[in-house]
Amino acid sequence: MLVDSHCHLDDERFAEDLEAVLVRAAAVGVSRVLTIGTGDGPPEIDRAVRIAERFQQVYASIGVHPHDASKVTRQTYDDLRALGAHHKVVAFGEIGLDYHYDFSPREIQREVFVEQLRLARELHLPITIHTREAWDDTIAILREHWQGQGIMHCFTGTPAQAKEALELGLHLAYGGVLTFKTAEEVREAARITPDDRILVETDAPYLAPIPFRGKRNEPSMMVETVKKLAEVRGTSPEELAVLTTNNFERLCLRPANATRYT
Numbered sequence: 001m002l003v004d005s006h007c008h009l010d011d012e013r014f015a016e017d018l019e020a021v022l023v024r025a026a027a028v029g030v031s032r033v034l035t036i037g038t039g040d041g042p043p044e045i046d047r048a049v050r051i052a053e054r055f056q057q058v059y060a061s062i063g064v065h066p067h068d069a070s071k072v073t074r075q076t077y078d079d080l081r082a083l084g085a086h087h088k089v090v091a092f093g094e095i096g097l098d099y100h101y102d103f104s105p106r107e108i109q110r111e112v113f114v115e116q117l118r119l120a121r122e123l124h125l126p127i128t129i130h131t132r133e134a135w136d137d138t139i140a141i142l143r144e145h146w147q148g149q150g151i152m153h154c155f156t157g158t159p160a161q162a163k164e165a166l167e168l169g170l171h172l173a174y175g176g177v178l179t180f181k182t183a184e185e186v187r188e189a190a191r192i193t194p195d196d197r198i199l200v201e202t203d204a205p206y207l208a209p210i211p212f213r214g215k216r217n218e219p220s221m222m223v224e225t226v227k228k229l230a231e232v233r234g235t236s237p238e239e240l241a242v243l244t245t246n247n248f249e250r251l252c253l254r255p256a257n258a259t260r261y262t
């Protein structure tokens with residue numbers, strides 16, 4: 001059994017065939033999925049929760065993506081707080097900083113990131129972090145404002161950056177990028193990530209692994225990433241499946257969170 005710890009099932013590219021996508025995933029062992037709740041940003045922030053209500057094997061996160069930081073109002077935080085009590089909500093995110101696109105001013109991104117860290121703490125939810133071309137600011141903010149569990153999603157950094165994130169107590173989630181030819185540094189980071197801190201994800205519909213690169217990604221395609229990751233770490237896909245599933249359960253479905261899952 002495998003868990004896709006990060007995908008976007010509310011994306012319009014899944015509107016036509018979401019049920020078939022989940023059936024294909026289950027057929028190859030991807031029997032649980034965490035769908036990310038950031039959608040197109042506020043005011044609509046419950047799309048993932050609605051999907052999780054429809055499918056037993058789907059869990060949801062809530063949060064505002066850094067791209068949408070400038071759309072946040074006081075109401076948004078109230079809405080997030082209310083959604084945080086939902087029994088299928090098991091994580092907060094993806095939150096963080098994206099200086100590549102700069103869709104929201106950087107200062108606002110930082111402010112909204114910090115505010116959401118506070119909220120995640122209040123809701124006792126682990127965070128899932130998005131960081132792009134903003135590594136140092138992301139780490140600095142986490143050091144100052146976060147004590148708790150979390151996931152560096154779609155980790156594509158260097159081994160040194162992996163160590164920084166691990167020192168903060170974070171888990172590292174590897175996705176399709178790990179299979180790309182040029183991603184030798186990412187594979188090196190994956191080699192040194194401890195057994196109890198590693199996760200896998202798709203970030204579907206984005207970043208399909210080889211040999212599907214360029215196509216719409218979906219949770220079933222994660223088996224290619226798992227194969228590669230197992231090879232890199234000198235283990236078997238089966239062992240890696242057990243490891244990453246246990247890690248996900250401990251992180252997001254822990255007993256303290258028992259009322260959050262069905």
Ligand SMILES: [Zn+2]
Binds near residue numbers: 094130131153154
């Ligand atoms: Zn992301």
Ligand SMILES: [Zn+2]
Binds near residue numbers: 036094203
């Ligand atoms: Zn994502």
